[in-house]
Amino acid sequence: xxxxxxxxxxxxxxxxxxxxxxxxxxxxxxxxxxxxxxxxxxxxxxxxxxxxxxxxxxxxxxxxxxxxxxxxxxxxxxxxxxxxxxxxxxxxxxxxxxxxxxxxxxxxxxxxxxxxxxxxxxxxxxxxxxxxxxxxxxxxxxxxxxxxxxxxxxxxxxxxxxxxxxxxxxxxxxxxxxxxxxxxxxxxxxxxxxxxxxxxxxxxxxxxxxxxxxxxxxxxxxxxxxxxxxxxxxxxxxxxxxxxxxxxxxxxxxxxxxxxxxxxxxxxxxxxxxxxxxxxxxxxxxxxxxxxxxxxxxxxxxxxxxxxxxxxxxxxxxxxxxxxxxxxxxxxxxxxxxxxxxxxxxxxxxxxxxxxxxxxxxxxxxx
Amino acid sequence: xxxxxxxxxxxxxxxxxxxxxxxxxxxxxxxxxxxxxxxxxxxxxxxxxxxxxxxxxxxxxxxxxxxxxxxxxxxxxxxxxxxxxxxxx
Numbered sequence: 001x002x003x004x005x006x007x008x009x010x011x012x013x014x015x016x017x018x019x020x021x022x023x024x025x026x027x028x029x030x031x032x033x034x035x036x037x038x039x040x041x042x043x044x045x046x047x048x049x050x051x052x053x054x055x056x057x058x059x060x061x062x063x064x065x066x067x068x069x070x071x072x073x074x075x076x077x078x079x080x081x082x083x084x085x086x087x088x089x090x091x092x093x094x095x096x097x098x099x100x101x102x103x104x105x106x107x108x109x110x111x112x113x114x115x116x117x118x119x120x121x122x123x124x125x126x127x128x129x130x131x132x133x134x135x136x137x138x139x140x141x142x143x144x145x146x147x148x149x150x151x152x153x154x155x156x157x158x159x160x161x162x163x164x165x166x167x168x169x170x171x172x173x174x175x176x177x178x179x180x181x182x183x184x185x186x187x188x189x190x191x192x193x194x195x196x197x198x199x200x201x202x203x204x205x206x207x208x209x210x211x212x213x214x215x216x217x218x219x220x221x222x223x224x225x226x227x228x229x230x231x232x233x234x235x236x237x238x239x240x241x242x243x244x245x246x247x248x249x250x251x252x253x254x255x256x257x258x259x260x261x262x263x264x265x266x267x268x269x270x271x272x273x274x275x276x277x278x279x280x281x282x283x284x285x286x287x288x289x290x291x292x293x294x295x296x297x298x299x300x301x302x303x304x305x306x307x308x309x310x311x312x313x314x315x316x317x318x319x320x321x322x323x324x325x326x327x328x329x330x331x332x333x334x335x336x337x338x339x340x341x342x343x344x345x346x347x348x349x350x351x352x353x354x355x356x357x358x359x360x361x362x363x364x365x366x367x
Numbered sequence: 368x369x370x371x372x373x374x375x376x377x378x379x380x381x382x383x384x385x386x387x388x389x390x391x392x393x394x395x396x397x398x399x400x401x402x403x404x405x406x407x408x409x410x411x412x413x414x415x416x417x418x419x420x421x422x423x424x425x426x427x428x429x430x431x432x433x434x435x436x437x438x439x440x441x442x443x444x445x446x447x448x449x450x451x452x453x454x455x456x
Contacts, residue, residue: 055451056410096414
């Protein structure tokens with residue numbers, strides 16, 4: 001069980017701890033600053049926080065032995081003179097770090113190795129706990145990268161990084177909008193793995209192109225790693241063969257649109273989602289905040305609402321803002337309107353931890 | 368030597384007192400400051416060493432013209448203000 005929860009918000013990083021059966025906010029770091037991600041590295045014990053200052057750019061900070069220090073942020077190489085580099089819609093791609101959009105540990109056998117996904121679409125790796133970063137050139141230089149586009153952001157965003165628990169050289173990433181990509185050799189070669197996904201918002205001849213898909217969030221089962229779940233712009237998709245093929249999960253009440261997904265650490269058929277009305281509105285259906293849960297691989301869903309606001313709730317849960325702990329019983333999510341909700345029984349009952357936090361980007365449990 | 372003043376809001380993140388630097392252009396003057404304060408570079412300039420999108424520089428009362436190469440000329444009596452653009456929020 002994890003008794004500590006870190007919430008990254010528009011105005012700081014908040015620490016919530018469990019004590020005496022209750023959960024309360026016990027600390028705030030970077031108060032007033034835009035903290036976009038938090039990540040605890042179980043191998044080293046280090047904490048990492050990504051900040052994005054409106055004026056001064058995206059930064060990374062690392063906490064070692066209780067003390068935060070700024071470390072290097074990934075930097076793009078100089079754009080070659082005269083190079084035309086445009087995204088799928090013809091917009092010039094900046095060779096510049098716009099935002100850190102995912103940050104994950106390498107495998108347990110890769111001490112100090114971190115992966116970092118960014119906007120405008122570069123994947124970076126550090127081998128020294130974030131002291132230095134290298135752009136993964138085989139992916140950046142892949143000709144298909146120029147078909148990617150922004151989805152909710154101006155430029156492509158690598159938002160999900162899944163290191164295969166069986167083999168650290170196998171890494172899958174989710175891109176809005178660029179589908180799911182996989183390397184099986186630690187980043188040397190890459191292939192798009194989104195067959196079966198579709199994008200209803202594109203013309204028919206483009207809608208099933210794997211490289212144009214908009215997975216909002218990609219997660220991998222720790223106990224059955226060939227099982228992956230995606231909350232996609234067009235619904236929920238599941239893969240049973242390590243992302244080679246995907247199939248849509250249909251008839252999901254009250255909506256299959258959303259951003260976040262969490263999978264149980266030992267039950268690959270059990271996953272949670274935070275639904276909303278899609279596209280033009282992006283608010284909970286009927287103003288009722290709910291979480292959906294499947295225990296049978298997506299054949300049926302429970303709509304979980306006990307303890308969640310059921311009247312005029314307009315919270316949206318961003319893609320990084322729902323988390324599950326290693327027990328599989330505790331989940332938490334935070335919202336765009338400053339709500340923080342937690343369950344200790346897999347979602348049957350929720351408790352409100354706060355409704356006055358700043359708008360939330362991300363939630364993580366930590367030891 | 369030209370005088371360079373940084374927005375006080377930057378001081379919350381990084382030590383950057385007003386400074387004096389030599390040079391014929393804004394670029395040269397800023398590089399003189401960054402040589403002794405490397406971390407400051409990333410707060411003012413982006414990966415390509417252009418002025419960050421939501422930063423602004425005023426030289427002797429006039430907005431910087433060349434936001435990419437920072438080639439605007441300065442004199443020994445120039446005052447350079449590094450500011451936040453309101454576009455950044």
